[in-house]
Each structure stands twice: as C-alpha cells, then as structure tokens.
Amino acid sequence: MKNILIPILLAITAITSCEVYEQDDYEEFYVLESYLVANRQLPFVRLSTTIPALDFYDFEETAVSNALIEVHLLETGPESDIDQIFTYINSQQGIYISNQEHTVLPNRTYQIQINFPDSQDIITAHTVVPDTFSVLGGVQDSIVYQSSEQLEIRLSESSYPGRQNIFVFNAISQDPVPDKLTPFYADRYESSDQKEEDLEQFANNSSGIINEGNFEVNGDGSITVKYPWIGIAFFEENKIVANTLDDNIYDFVRSQQVQLGGSTLSPGEIQNVITNINGGIGVFGSVASDTVETFVKRPTL
Structure with a gap:
C-alpha cells in the first residue's frame, strides 16, 4: 500500500506570530517547520521569523537563509550521544535540504540543531519517530455512501513510548469538484462566501485527533476503525490516509484547536500553542503513515 504524508499543520507562522504578540510589546522569534516521516528520506527544513500579528505575512519577507543546520540521529533517547550527523544546505529562500541520503528510522530519536554565523542564537528540538504500521484490510474497494455497511479500516499493531x-x-x-460533494458538504459549499477555500479544505478532509483507545482492539493486536460518513466529503475515488503522530505534532x-475556537475558554484563559522548540517556535515533528483507496458510490433513489 502506498504511503502518503498528509499536510496536517497549516498556517503555523500566522498562529505563532499571534501567540507572542501581547499589547504593544513585540519580540521577534525564529519559526522552524519540519516533519520527519518514518521510512522516507529526510525532509526539508523551513526557517523564518515571526511578524507582528496585524502585519501582512509573506514568507519570503521573513525567510532566514543564513542558518547552519544539522539533524542528528541519536543513539537512544533525547539525552543520548549522537549516532549520525546529517548536514543541510540552503536550497532557496528560507528552505533547507539535506545533502545526504538517509531513510528516517521508526522508533528512533532525531535532534535538530540550528546555529547562525553572525549571532549566538541557537535553535534545538528533538522528535521520537512513531512506530510504523500498515493498513491490513477492512476497506472495501467500493461502498455506498451512508449505507448500513460501515466503512472500516484495520490497522496493524504499533507502539509509541509511554502512551x-x-x-x-x-x-x-x-476529483474534488462541486458536483461530487456529498450532501452535508454540498450544503455548506452552497451557503459559503469562500467557495474556493472551502472546496480546497473539503478535498483533504481531516478527522482531527483520535486516540487509539477509541478503537476496537482485535485478538492479534490490530485495531479496527469505523470511519464516520461525516469524514467523506466527495463521492467517487478517495484515498483514506492514516497518520500516527509524535508528541510534538x-x-x-x-x-492549535483551542486557539482556533475548539474550546469554551474565554480569550484571556486560552494558553499559547505548544511548540516544543528551544530558541524559537514552530514544529519539528514526525509521523508514520499508510494509505488505501476506496470508491464511494452515490446511494440509489
């Protein structure tokens, strides 16, 4: 089955620039963004700075292109010695790529270290890569939308340290076109003032965070997910992608969900986004992923 990484995180800089902006005081922070995927090549690193919350955001204007970046594979955990060092080069404004080939190892710890030739600033972070897993089956080649036959996905056993x-x-x-929208999303699309943006969002429809404890555990240690119909925004060909997250993501x-309104807390009580970056903000995280395909049929009238 083909593995596909899903862009889970959107608008990091927009959110984190707001988080450090208080009243009339503003302090600039580095913003780091990079996501390792188990059994894939090392990812690119995106580096920029924050801007005041009310300023127009343009990545090229905030990009940092003079950094010295290394990613370290550690021997065991976060405090252990370095096993291997992978250096990065600046490929375009604010974007860095590794000049060495390396397949990201599951169940291992990686650390990023960023220095600057003209300052004492240093950025560090680490991630523990999730264990790999596979979609074992349970996904029908085709299924009728909202039929009594539930869309199910069976995932192999995997683990993450401590949880x-x-x-x-x-x-x-x-094929995310308006005439293929399922009824719930078709109604939202028709009443929307931002049709293009909504259609793009519906085309990659996320479940949000789901804990493994909510799934059915099978005798062989695998788990079965009953995929809700509300998660299907379009009829016909769909890829169903499962991602397991590290602690940072x-x-x-x-x-982030609390920041975007997923809480009953008043604005003064909402905590800042958790970033787990030393010397900056953003995300240095990792996932494991697997994908299957299904054809969602329209129900017969």
Whole structure:
C-alpha cells in the first residue's frame, strides 16, 4: 500500500506570530517547520521569523537563509550521544535540504540543531519517530455512501513510548469538484462566501485527533476503525490516509484547536500553542503513515 504524508499543520507562522504578540510589546522569534516521516528520506527544513500579528505575512519577507543546520540521529533517547550527523544546505529562500541520503528510522530519536554565523542564537528540538504500521484490510474497494455497511479500516499493531497511539485520518478526493460533494458538504459549499477555500479544505478532509483507545482492539493486536460518513466529503475515488503522530505534532495540533475556537475558554484563559522548540517556535515533528483507496458510490433513489 502506498504511503502518503498528509499536510496536517497549516498556517503555523500566522498562529505563532499571534501567540507572542501581547499589547504593544513585540519580540521577534525564529519559526522552524519540519516533519520527519518514518521510512522516507529526510525532509526539508523551513526557517523564518515571526511578524507582528496585524502585519501582512509573506514568507519570503521573513525567510532566514543564513542558518547552519544539522539533524542528528541519536543513539537512544533525547539525552543520548549522537549516532549520525546529517548536514543541510540552503536550497532557496528560507528552505533547507539535506545533502545526504538517509531513510528516517521508526522508533528512533532525531535532534535538530540550528546555529547562525553572525549571532549566538541557537535553535534545538528533538522528535521520537512513531512506530510504523500498515493498513491490513477492512476497506472495501467500493461502498455506498451512508449505507448500513460501515466503512472500516484495520490497522496493524504499533507502539509509541509511554502512551497509546494518536491518529489523524484524512479522506482525500481524487476529483474534488462541486458536483461530487456529498450532501452535508454540498450544503455548506452552497451557503459559503469562500467557495474556493472551502472546496480546497473539503478535498483533504481531516478527522482531527483520535486516540487509539477509541478503537476496537482485535485478538492479534490490530485495531479496527469505523470511519464516520461525516469524514467523506466527495463521492467517487478517495484515498483514506492514516497518520500516527509524535508528541510534538500532537501537542501542536491539540493546542492549535483551542486557539482556533475548539474550546469554551474565554480569550484571556486560552494558553499559547505548544511548540516544543528551544530558541524559537514552530514544529519539528514526525509521523508514520499508510494509505488505501476506496470508491464511494452515490446511494440509489
């Protein structure tokens, strides 16, 4: 089955620039963004700075292109010695790529270290890469939308140190056009003032965070997910992608949801987004991922 990484995190800079902006005081922070994927090549690193909350954001205007970046594979955990060092080069404004080939190892710890030739600033972070897993089956080649036959996904057993797995599922339409929207999303689309933006969002429809404890555990240690119909935004060909998250992405996403209105707390009580970056803000995180395809049929009248 083909692995596809889903862009789980959106508008990091916009959110984090607001988080450090208080009244009339503003302090600039570095913003780091990079996501390792188990069994993939090392990812690019995106580096910029924050801007005041009310200023227009343009990545090229905030990009940092003079950094010295290394990613370290550690021997065991976060405090252990370095096993391997991978250096990065600036490929375009604010974007860095590794000049060495390396397949990201599951269940291992990676550390990023960023220095600057003209200052004493240093940025560090680490991530523990989730264990890999596979979609074992349970997904029908085709299924009738909202039929009594539930869309199910069976995932192989996997683990993450110190806690249950945390998942995000995405349904990605292969032809996201308005006349293929399922009824719930068609109604939202027709009443929307931002049709183009909404259609793009519906095309990659996220489940949000789901804890493994909510799933049915099978005798062989695998788990079965009953995929809700509300997660399907388009008829016909869809890719269903399962992602298991490291602590850094999990912390960012759950705290981001509060920032975006997923809480009953008043604005003065809402905590800042959790970023787990030393010397800056943003995300240096990791996921494991697997994908299957299904064809969602229109119900017969």
